[in-house]
Amino acid sequence: MRTPELDRMSAARNVLLTTSSADGTSSTTAEWVAREGDHLYLIVDDASETARNIKANPDVELAPCDRSGKAQGGTTQAQAELVVDQAGVSRTRDLLRRRYGLVWPMLDIVLRVTRQRPEHYAAVRLTIPT
Numbered sequence: 001m002r003t004p005e006l007d008r009m010s011a012a013r014n015v016l017l018t019t020s021s022a023d024g025t026s027s028t029t030a031e032w033v034a035r036e037g038d039h040l041y042l043i044v045d046d047a048s049e050t051a052r053n054i055k056a057n058p059d060v061e062l063a064p065c066d067r068s069g070k071a072q073g074g075t076t077q078a079q080a081e082l083v084v085d086q087a088g089v090s091r092t093r094d095l096l097r098r099r100y101g102l103v104w105p106m107l108d109i110v111l112r113v114t115r116q117r118p119e120h121y122a123a124v125r126l127t128i129p130t
Contacts, residue, residue: 005076006128010035012064016071017042017124019053019060019080027053030069032104034095039125041092046084046122054080054124062126076128083123092123 009015010033018028027049033040040062044050054060063075083089097104 003128003130006035006038006040008073009033009062009064009076009126009128010040012072014065014067014069015040016063016065016069016075017050017060017080018062018075019050020057021049021053022056028069030065030067032096032100032107033126034092034099036091036095039127040078041095041126042124043089043092043096043121044124046082046120050124051082051122054082060126062128079127079129081125081127083125088125089121089123093121 012033014030015033016028017031018026020026029050031042031044033042035041058080060078060080061075062078063071064073065071083092093104100107
C-alpha cells in the first residue's frame with residue numbers, strides 16, 4: 001500500500017535511522033535504503049549496535065537526511081525486522097546495488113576492508129504503518 005510517508009522516505013537518498021536499546025538509550029545512524037513493494041530495506045552488520053537495538057526494540061524512527069547525516073525533513077515511525085537468512089540479505093544487497101549503482105560496490109569494498117564481511121550482514125526490513 002502506498003503511503004505518503006513511505007514515498008517520502010523511499011525518495012530520500014539517505015535516511016537517519018534511530019533505534020533504541022532495551023534501556024531506552026537511542027542511537028542514530030545515516031543509512032542507504034532501497035524500496036521494494038511496501039517496505040524499505042537496508043544492510044547492517046549483524047553484531048552492530050543497530051542490530052542489537054532492533055532485536056531489543058523493533059520500533060524505530062526514520063528521517064530523510066543528506067550525505068553527512070543532517071536531517072532534511074520530519075521523522076516518521078516504522079517497525080524494523082532483522083532478516084538474517086542469506087537469500088534475504090542477498091536480495092537486499094541487490095536492491096541497494098540497483099539503487100546506488102557504482103557507488104554500492106565501492107562501499108562493499110570498504111566494508112570488507114574494515115572487516116564487515118558479507119557473511120556478517122543482516123538486512124533490515126522497515127515497515128511504515130498506514
